[in-house]
Amino acid sequence: MKSDIQAVLENDPAARNIFEVVFTYSGLHAIWAHRIAHAFFKRKWFTLARIISQTSRFFTGIEIHPGARIGERLFIDHGMGVVIGETCEIGDNVIIYQGVTLGGTGKEKGKRHPTIGNNVVIASGAKVLGSFKVGDNVNIGANSVVLREVPESSTVVGIPGRIVKRNGARVSDRLDHAQLPDPVVEMLRAMQKEVAELRTELERERRDKQERLERLESELRERPEKHKHAVAGGETRT
Numbered sequence: 618m619k620s621d622i623q624a625v626l627e628n629d630p631a632a633r634n635i636f637e638v639v640f641t642y643s644g645l646h647a648i649w650a651h652r653i654a655h656a657f658f659k660r661k662w663f664t665l666a667r668i669i670s671q672t673s674r675f676f677t678g679i680e681i682h683p684g685a686r687i688g689e690r691l692f693i694d695h696g697m698g699v700v701i702g703e704t705c706e707i708g709d710n711v712i713i714y715q716g717v718t719l720g721g722t723g724k725e726k727g728k729r730h731p732t733i734g735n736n737v738v739i740a741s742g743a744k745v746l747g748s749f750k751v752g753d754n755v756n757i758g759a760n761s762v763v764l765r766e767v768p769e770s771s772t773v774v775g776i777p778g779r780i781v782k783r784n785g786a787r788v789s790d791r792l793d794h795a796q797l798p799d800p801v802v803e804m805l806r807a808m809q810k811e812v813a814e815l816r817t818e819l820e821r822e823r824r825d826k827q828e829r830l831e832r833l834e835s836e837l838r839e840r841p842e843k844h845k846h847a848v849a850g851g852e853t854r855t
Contacts, residue, residue: 621648624690628712644693644713647679654683688735702730708753709735716742722764734769756782775801 625638625645632638638645650673658666666683674680679696681687684703691707693699695715701707704727705719717739721729731745734753742760745751752769763778772782781803 618649620690621645624692624710628692629694643677644679644696644699647673647677647681647693647696647699648687648691650677651681651683651685651687654681655685655687658683685730704728704748705730706732708733708737711735712738714739714741714743714759718744718746720744720746722747731763 622635622638622645625642626632626635632642650669654666654669654673657663657669663683670681670683677696679693679699681699681701682703682705685701685705685707687701687707688709688711690710691713692711693713696713698716699713700718700720702720704721707719711733719731719733719739723729725748728748731747732750733739733745734751734755736754737751737757738755739745739757740759740761743757743763744761745757745763747764749766751757751763751767752771754770755767756772757763757767757778758772758774760776761774761778762776763773765778767773767778767780768783770783771780773780775781
């Protein structure tokens with residue numbers, strides 16, 4: 618419980634003191650309720666475990682299946698609409714924002730929810746769906762839909778989720794999830810650059826053609842004059 622409180626104080630700049638965190642943070646209440654429900658779930662008291670989890674859902678707006686395995690220092694910020702599935706596994710020092718779903722993709726049996734590594738940030742509205750692993754030190758951007766495995770130290774954005782950064786090191790500031798790159802915007806910028814280069818090339822070609830045309834017209838105008846002078850010169854010699 619102490620480490621859970623410390624995680625809130627370290628990751629939320631709005632948290633002023635321990636008293637406020639303990640009595641007003643619904644994400645913290647949902648985690649504590651889950652730890653109780655999970656203990657009953659492991660002892661096969663499934664119905665009681667579900668009653669505890671559903672009661673927690675009613676009061677906090679956060680649904681964590683009692684079968685999910687959660688590591689230390691999980692921080693659920695705001696948390697409304699967060700859903701964590703039964704076979705989901707979450708590592709240590711993970712941050713989850715509101716509207717996140719860690720779910721499955723169908724009615725398959727067995728392991729059907731994702732495994733989240735350590736030091737992972739999952740931003741608002743992201744959906745991580747399926748039985749695969751999200752590596753350590755990963756950032757998942759807001760409203761991304763992740764459907765396949767993510768290697769460690771990566772940044773994922775978009776629908777479906779695409780890796781836009783992987784440098785072998787921990788990615789940026791963990792709370793700075795608003796500054797993630799947008800692959801669609803980057804593609805449009807690349808297209809704009811190509812269009813600008815094509816316009817420059819076409820303008821250069823147009824100027825070259827115009828200069829060649831002007832030289833040709835000038836040569837055509839000079840030819841009759843040269844011919845006239847040649848004829849006049851011949852008559853004089855005669």
